[in-house]
Amino acid sequence: MYTLYGYPKTRSVRVAWALEEIGLPYEYKLIDLKQGQHLSDDYKAVSPSAKIPVLATPEGTLSESAAIVTYLAERHGMQEFIPEPGSFSRAKYEEMMLFLTSELEQPVWNLAKHTFALPESQRLEEMHGVSAWEFQRALRVFASMLGGNEFVCGNMFTMADVIAGHILAWAKGSKLAIDFQNISDYAQRVLSREAYERAWRGEMSHLPAQ
Amino acid sequence: MYTLYGYPKTRSVRVAWALEEIGLPYEYKLIDLKQGQHLSDDYKAVSPSAKIPVLATPEGTLSESAAIVTYLAERHGMQEFIPEPGSFSRAKYEEMMLFLTSELEQPVWNLAKHTFALPESQRLEEMHGVSAWEFQRALRVFASMLGGNEFVCGNMFTMADVIAGHILAWAKGSKLAIDFQNISDYAQRVLSREAYERAWRGEMSHLPAQ
Numbered sequence: 541m542y543t544l545y546g547y548p549k550t551r552s553v554r555v556a557w558a559l560e561e562i563g564l565p566y567e568y569k570l571i572d573l574k575q576g577q578h579l580s581d582d583y584k585a586v587s588p589s590a591k592i593p594v595l596a597t598p599e600g601t602l603s604e605s606a607a608i609v610t611y612l613a614e615r616h617g618m619q620e621f622i623p624e625p626g627s628f629s630r631a632k633y634e635e636m637m638l639f640l641t642s643e644l645e646q647p648v649w650n651l652a653k654h655t656f657a658l659p660e661s662q663r664l665e666e667m668h669g670v671s672a673w674e675f676q677r678a679l680r681v682f683a684s685m686l687g688g689n690e691f692v693c694g695n696m697f698t699m700a701d702v703i704a705g706h707i708l709a710w711a712k713g714s715k716l717a718i719d720f721q722n723i724s725d726y727a728q729r730v731l732s733r734e735a736y737e738r739a740w741r742g743e744m745s746h747l748p749a750q
Numbered sequence: 751m752y753t754l755y756g757y758p759k760t761r762s763v764r765v766a767w768a769l770e771e772i773g774l775p776y777e778y779k780l781i782d783l784k785q786g787q788h789l790s791d792d793y794k795a796v797s798p799s800a801k802i803p804v805l806a807t808p809e810g811t812l813s814e815s816a817a818i819v820t821y822l823a824e825r826h827g828m829q830e831f832i833p834e835p836g837s838f839s840r841a842k843y844e845e846m847m848l849f850l851t852s853e854l855e856q857p858v859w860n861l862a863k864h865t866f867a868l869p870e871s872q873r874l875e876e877m878h879g880v881s882a883w884e885f886q887r888a889l890r891v892f893a894s895m896l897g898g899n900e901f902v903c904g905n906m907f908t909m910a911d912v913i914a915g916h917i918l919a920w921a922k923g924s925k926l927a928i929d930f931q932n933i934s935d936y937a938q939r940v941l942s943r944e945a946y947e948r949a950w951r952g953e954m955s956h957l958p959a960q
Contacts, residue, residue, distance in 0.1 A: 588891070604849055626824045667874065670874060
């Protein structure tokens with residue numbers, strides 16, 4: 541049984557989504573970011589860098605959401621959700637994962653960093669505009685990579701769609717414009733999957749009552 | 751035969767290094783960034799996003815250096831350079847690759863972006879200090895991940911060391927401080943490999959005479 545350490549409206553929903561797609565049962569441990577629980581000694585024993593999500597597996601803990609979802613698909617996906625290792629399609633999947641995490645996500649993350657996630661002394665308000673500009677540049681590249689495909693690796697839903705879908709949902713939530721029809725249609729397509737809804741509802745259900 | 755599109759002192763050295771480690775012959779095509787050759791129509795037909803490196807393979811082109819080196823190891827590494835797909839060690843390799851490209855590299859890249867790589871209107875001098883601060887934070891995490899290991903995935907040299915080694919060389923070249931003994935020793939260990947020297951010397955030999 542896996543244990544997912546997470547918090548609603550963070551990257552942990554990606555892992556919950558992957559678990560729901562595959563149909564794996566898991567225990568969910570809420571790490572209450574608002575109470576600073578990620579900085580506690582108990583959590584640091586699980587995650588030395590104090591990051592979420594972390595997936596505890598029988599063999600040890602894993603961080604980095606894109607690595608975790610790839611691992612889950614490889615272990616349990618039964619040739620769904622990820623192209624065969626060693627194939628050219630798998631290389632394109634890895635290319636997409638790296639583009640998504642290092643190009644498309646970084647401006648969204650920079651916007652969050654310079655709004656609330658960095659210590660106040662390191663935040664620059666001017667980075668809001670730069671982040672929006674960089675996001676549009678990455679989005680243009682993404683639109684051309686996606687083209688008329690149903691999913692980011694062609695016509696097969698893969699774990700790269702979990703990452704892309706979440707980045708686009710996060711960008712929308714951060715009021716970043718997405719003015720490419722193929723991307724809006726794509727976001728609609730992946731974010732309407734039942735497994736995504738089960739994932740974020742599941743996370744929300746662990747929040748303490750107000 | 752592979753064709754590597756690159757330019758000295760860029761991320762293309764990672765791919766050249768991986769090719770040299772495995773011992774694969776390759777053709778090298780210099781894309782003269784100083785002459786704006788990456789923006790030419792000819793190159794855009796190879797790389798729509800105008801990025802380097804690109805590896806042309808018999809099945810199509812690949813971008814994203816970390817994806818390319820993983821692909822090369824999987825195709826030709828003969829159980830060297832990368833842990834077995836589906837193993838927990840492979841998941842740790844992927845975790846490391848993602849940490850390296852999305853955490854350790856981003857501050858180094860941000861420093862370059864806000865020094866010369868972004869259009870002037872988007873550059874912020876204040877980002878130099880923020881980048882240095884973020885690099886130190888990521889370096890602290892990296893020092894604890896590395897611990898006393900010889901390589902980033904334990905005692906086996908993998909393609910993740912190609913990426914880590916290059917990021918550290920780049921950081922040093924950008925005058926970012928690396929005050930962790932285990933990281934300095936590690937950088938020395940991986941950057942003294944013959945394949946790395948062959949890679950960067952090979953790239954330099956393609957530069958037009960001044």
